[in-house]
Amino acid sequence: MFCLICFRSFCMLGFSLLSPQFYLTIYLSAASFCNWFMLFIIWLSTYQEVKAVHKPLEPNNNSTITFAAPPTSGLFGPIQISPAVIPRYPYPEEPFSPMYPSFPTTYEPLLTGKCPINFSAISTVIDKTSSDCSAPLAALVGNVICCPQVNSLLHIFQGHYSNSSTQLVLQNVTASDCFSDIISILASRGANITIPKLCSVKSSNLTGGTCPVTDANIFEKIVNTSKLLEACNSVDPLKECCRPVCQPAILDAALRISLRESTFGDSNIVKEPATTDVLSDCKGVVYSWLSRKLSSDAANTAFRILSACKVNKVCPLEFNQPSEVINACRDLAAPNPSCCSSLNTYIMRIQKEMLITNRQAIICATLFGSMLQKGGVMTDIYELCDVDLKDFSLQAYGQQGCLLRSWPSDVVVDNTTGYSFTCDLSDNVAAPWPSSSSISSLSLCAPEMSLPALPTLEASTNPGYHYNGYKVLVPIFSFSLLSVL
Structure with missing residues (x-):
């Protein structure tokens, strides 16, 4: 519109000075310029609108759950893990750990x-x-x-x-x-x-x-x-x-x-x-x-x-003959990659069986150690390969073991968080290596065997889990459970 007004004023001012053909030429050129100018203005406004539409959205409370990093915690009070902070499963090639809503x-x-x-x-x-x-x-x-x-x-x-x-x-x-x-x-x-x-x-x-x-x-x-x-x-x-x-x-x-x-x-x-x-x-x-x-x-x-x-008097896990572990760890006096790899592979299989209590874990570790000793493994490979009590129970998220308390506990259902139960002794408590190949003398009633002492703050590599009992909100289900059930 501005172009047309200017052009008309120009024409009226010089109409008497130039020929009609000249005015016609000037008119057509100006009209073409104005058309291109108006198209440019329209395109510019459209571009601005598109950019506004694609502005990043603010977080929405109604959106799906976003997995965050595991929560940190102090040394006192239960550690509560809710579904909103369950970390992404670190082993994508394996079935999901049964720890999801x-x-x-x-x-x-x-x-x-x-x-x-x-x-x-x-x-x-x-x-x-x-x-x-x-x-x-x-x-x-x-x-x-x-x-x-x-x-x-x-x-x-x-x-x-x-x-x-x-x-x-x-x-x-x-x-x-x-x-x-x-x-x-x-x-x-x-x-x-x-x-x-x-x-x-x-x-x-x-x-x-x-x-x-x-x-x-x-x-x-x-x-x-x-x-x-x-x-x-x-x-x-x-x-x-x-x-x-x-x-x-x-x-x-x-x-x-x-x-x-x-x-x-x-x-x-x-x-x-x-x-x-x-x-x-x-x-x-x-x-x-x-x-x-x-x-x-x-x-x-x-x-x-x-x-x-x-x-709590019996280990509920099933131990197959650990021939590979015995062959790799016999006559061992120092950490050996082959031994520890074989031991970890064996333990990973029994970790998929069930959740057990802290006292059952002591019995299971002693029983398995006795089997190894009878096969000729006399060195404490639990210590050499950093095997803990929690390694004998089901693993949360594929990396954090959970031992249930030895006294009766229950699963609790909450309409918001799902299922929950309380874990105990999830610190890095070393698995006990048996003093002999016989477990007949093992007694959890002796004062020194009541339960292993929790690690000190200086010795622990995971200070966030020092409390001897924490609640894991475990809305538990995974495709890997279908074969179990």
Whole structure:
């Protein structure tokens, strides 16, 4: 527009001085120039708009999770790791470590309608069992967390069921229906459907099996119930495993009822010494009686502590014959790359099995060391190759081991963070090399073997993990678990 106005003024000023042909030529040239000028202005404004559209966006809270570096922490207080700060997996060629967000899928269970019990009365124990046996975690924590809780639930169910009668156990048909309902309810709340196989439990666990005494009145005539109740009313988690009080009382009661014949109500007929199976079934009856007398929470706590005492006495890992390690490490007096490489390769295989407790790790390290010693490896290759206790348990993110506490712990489900559990002794505590090829003399009750001392600040290479217990928020699931489950 500005060009046209200028051109018109110019034309009016000199119209009388020049010929019409000259004006026509000037007009066409000016018009062409103005057209190019206007196109330039339009292009420039368009370019500015495009640049504005491509301006980097500010962070959006609704965007997907961005993986950040692992959090730093002080020396005091639990270390809490949430899904938002889970580092990128450092080994892209391997399956993901099972440490990524997952939440339980819940639904209304389909029940048989034939189990005459109000399950809501023990809903707290059922909820705890479903979270402890959550679908993606059950196989990894089955030995230490899930299966002990499942057994506790069955004992508590027996006691609750028998409150309305004198029978401490269920009949076979009723037991089958109720067991089916229990598994269905657990699965509907996010538990793994394979619990019966994983924990080797079945409906007969509710029937008393071959135990001859299943009537509460007869039981109370045979057993010193006041002594039994006093011993198991409050179980000390620190003392029970080494200086047991409740366990001997349960064994005594089970032995007494296993040696009595209750047919036709006669409890005075002495039988032959009980077999192992009968004694085990009678222990179940004793648990059922205790469940009648204790609250659900008190019974669950007691039963879990007793289970912890049992599982912490045995290494649950499977050790294949370490021939390659023996061949590479025999007659070794100094660090050897071939030896350490072979040892690390072997340990990496067992790291994929499960989470174990700190006490189990001590037993596993001692057991494996004994196998190596029997093969001729007499040098402490744990020290030479920097093998720690945490190396015998499942590894978080492929690089940080997690040992569970030796006393009972639970998996917790949070609607925001997913599953979580507490790790203990994740510092670089050296694995103990056995003093001989025999582990029969190993005792975790000796003061010096209670648990290894944590490293000092100066000695530790990872000062961020010095607290002896930290919570790992572990919404756990990965493609690598599909083959396990």
